[in-house]
Amino acid sequence: MAALPIHGASLLFLRMPPNASLHGVAVDHLMLWNLAALLPCFVAAQAWIIFAMVRRKKAAVLKTYSHLVERLLLAAFCAMYLWMAITAQHLWAVNRFEGASAESMQVEVVGQQFQWYFRYPGADAAFGIARPSLVNAAAGNPLGLDPQDARGADDIVSSVLVLPLGREVDLRLRSLDVIHGFFIPAMRLKENTVPGLVLHVHFTPIAVGTYPILCSQVCGSGHARMQAQLRVVSPDAYRQWLQQHAKEHSR
């Protein structure tokens, strides 16, 4: 995907956080391009409305001769919107339909009123089976991991999403109750978590830092506080964090 490098600061005037993902560069580019293309159209349309109001008679005369111009403008707009729709569809689809690379790491994201859980598959790189009937947060099993399934013995469940810099991550999104919206503005990433479905989305973080994770679907009375943190750290720091959690888990 061809994309122009854009510094996050160039989007600050839109009050958008600086981009921290690989694909976000292209998303920001498309957004800026859309704005740059539509702003002159908006200004010209408003100018025409004001002119038509102030100089009514002159505008009526001009309108009589402007059908060809209207049609040309309409055709130009159609072509532009079509191009925007196709480009945006590709950007949207590339993180969802084209699949992550074989080297990507796996993390499960689970939404539940009103918090996010993140599960790492552990040393065996396989997630253990989770059963809704076994969900018991008070007993330390908020995702309902089945103790009979050996693959789940080394699974790590965290309330913080920690990822290594520069490595693609394939997220599998689930929900335990209602539809939630998994949203990381700095990663230009938003996807719903839907009960009964496992949805995949993948991205590559390109800047170390701590970023807010939000819920973008009104999911109940505590929706506003359904927040978590994404911490992007160096590969070494990530390995340490994982080892530390694996130790805590095995205690």
Ligand SMILES: [Cu+2]
């Ligand atoms: Cu929610």
